[in-house]
Amino acid sequence: GESVGLHLPTLSVQEGDNSIINCAYSNSASDYFIWYKQESGKGPQFIIDIRSNMDKRQGQRVTVLLNKTVKHLSLQIAATQPGDSAVYFCAERGPAGYALNFGKGTSLLVTP
Amino acid sequence: GAGVSQSPRYKVAKRGQDVALRCDPISGHVSLFWYQQALGQGPEFLTYFQNEAQLDKSGLPSDRFFAERPEGSVSTLKIQRTQQEDSAVYLCASSLFGGAHMNTEAFFGQGTRLTVV
Numbered sequence: 267g268e269s270v271g272l273h274l275p276t277l278s279v280q281e282g283d284n285s286i287i288n289c290a291y292s293n294s295a296s297d298y299f300i301w302y303k304q305e306s307g308k309g310p311q312f313i314i315d316i317r318s319n320m321d322k323r324q325g326q327r328v329t330v331l332l333n334k335t336v337k338h339l340s341l342q343i344a345a346t347q348p349g350d351s352a353v354y355f356c357a358e359r360g361p362a363g364y365a366l367n368f369g370k371g372t373s374l375l376v377t378p
Numbered sequence: 379g380a381g382v383s384q385s386p387r388y389k390v391a392k393r394g395q396d397v398a399l400r401c402d403p404i405s406g407h408v409s410l411f412w413y414q415q416a417l418g419q420g421p422e423f424l425t426y427f428q429n430e431a432q433l434d435k436s437g438l439p440s441d442r443f444f445a446e447r448p449e450g451s452v453s454t455l456k457i458q459r460t461q462q463e464d465s466a467v468y469l470c471a472s473s474l475f476g477g478a479h480m481n482t483e484a485f486f487g488q489g490t491r492l493t494v495v
Contacts, residue, residue, distance in 0.1 A: 302486075309382070309469050309486030310421065355420050364409065364476075365434060366484065368420030 278375045285346045287372045289339040289356035298359040300366065301330060301341045305352045313341070313354075343374075351376045380404075382487035384470050390493045391460045399455045399490045403472030410453050411484060412445055413469040421469055427453060428476035460494045467491050 279285045291299070297318040302310035314325045316332050316339075323330050329342040339356050353373050357366040383402040391397050403410050409428055413421035414437075423437040429450035438445070442460075447453040457464055471484040 300483075307488070309471075309488050311486070312483045315483070357420075364426055365411070365423040365437070366421075367423070368413075370418075370420050 275370070276373045276375070278377060279346050281346060281348060281376055281378050283346055285341075285343040285350070285374060285376075287341045287343075287354050287356075287374065289341075289369055291337050291339060291356075291358050293358065293367075294334075294337065296358040299330070299332065299339050300357045301328075301339075302355045302357060302368075303350075303352045304355065304371070310355060346374075346376050348376045348378065350374060382470055382472055382485050384468075384487035384490050386490060387488065388491050388493075390495060393462060393494055394459050395494075396456065396458045397460055397492065399457075399468050399492070401453045401455070401470030401472075401487060403451065403453070403470070404474075404485055405451075407472035407474050407485075408476035409473040409482075409484070410447055411471040411473075412453070412455050413471065414439075415467040415469055415489070417466075424455070424468075457492075460492075462494050465492055465494045 300315040301313040303313050304310045314328050314330050316323045316330045321332055327344045331340045343350055351374055353371040355368050355371045357368045385400045389397055411426050412424040414424055415421045425438055425445045426434040427447040430447050442458045444456045467489040469486055469489045471486045473482045473484040475482045
């Protein structure tokens, strides 16, 4: 079936560097995408979202890029900090229109 | 409260025991979701409520799983005759609006970690 997945399971970056986390999706009908951050022992925390009629959206230190041609989503984190260490999930709105379909996640480790 | 609250935080059940997991969504939120998260995996959708109506229960893995939200606020996820494969973190989320294709943020609780021994 159609699914959302991530290219890299783990990512290690140095403090201050920029991080890029990638996600591929296969459902061309997906119209809404969200990035979540999950720290150990906590629930997913909303970072940023983007609709399918947009290519780019910026937040505070984060940017989400959407390439509908190749069905690819990325999360860019500028000046990565130790507090950014967590597992990051992309999620797409499922066919029903309200349930979120999550990928497996990428673990981001920020080293000093 | 300020966020989504789930209780208990941790639950250990003997195989075959029934369990009930509680979710207190953010006050006034129309939509409520339950997700199951296995270790090292992303959350998997279980069921969705819009107010008290359960509009989608397609993700419930078996008829041992039952969810309710009788007054459109607090929700309970019940698992009967628990099995070891039920061990996971159960996450509850709520969002302000309801209906399909509403781009509203879903706020997650900290989850209940269920361990079946």
